[in-house]
Structures are given as C-alpha cells and as structure tokens.
Amino acid sequence: MIFIGIFLRNIPHKSYTNTLANIKNFNLKKPNFKIIFFLIGCITFSNGYSQIDSLRNIWEDEKISDSIRFEAIKKYYITHTYAEPDSVLVLIDYHYSLAKEKNSIREIANALNEKSYAFFIKGDTKKSMKS
Secondary structure, X not given: OHHHHHHHXXXXXXXXXXXXXXXXXXXXXXXHHHHHHHHHHHHHHHHHHHHHHHHHHHHHOOOOOHHHHHHHHHHHHHHHOOOOHHHHHHHHHHHHHHHHHOOOHHHHHHHHHHHHXXXXXXXXXXXXXXX
C-alpha cells in the first residue's frame, strides 16, 4: 500500500483511468525496488541468526540465573522444534545435563518431554515413546 501511495503521489492526476492504467503497468524491473527488496531480505535473514546467537549466549552464560537460562532454552524450542528438530535434539541433551547439574526435576521433565516431542515431529514415534 505504501508503494502504491508513493507511486500515485508522483503521477499527475489528470484522470482516474490514467492512474489505474499506470498502476497496472507498474513493475519491479526498476533497480531501486530490487535493491530495496534485497536489503529487506538481508535484514530479515540476519535478524533470525542474531536471535539464535543471543539465546545461545543466555543459556551458556553461567553468571545468569538458572531460571532465565531455562527460559531462553524454551524460547528456542518454540521457534525451532518444527523447523529444525535435529538441532533441537542437540540442545535437549544440553538442557537435560544442565537440569541434572542444577537438580531441577521440573526442567529434567521438560527436557525429556521436549525430546519426545522432537522425535514425534521427525516422525520417529518409537523413539518418541521411549523418551
């Protein structure tokens, strides 16, 4: 909608039909639009990786309280279990060992539950039932 508004603002308003004809002829072959869409894609792509890195920095930092570390792990699960169950399985092993180290029964149970769920998402129901 913004692009159409910018486009319409630069058109001399002789008639409504001329404006509609110009909108129909509007295309993305101009290099300015290609650059804009490329930059938007790069920003979106890099933002996803910076979020993963910031969550990883939180759960690996031993100076931060355990509850915040476990919360960062849960946020990673929420955003990555469907898309990347294999990478989640690696994190689950870390989650389980951290929970065991801290003697947190609730987090041990959460790690095992998440492991079962990740195997279920992968389609491995036998391992899902074992976990």
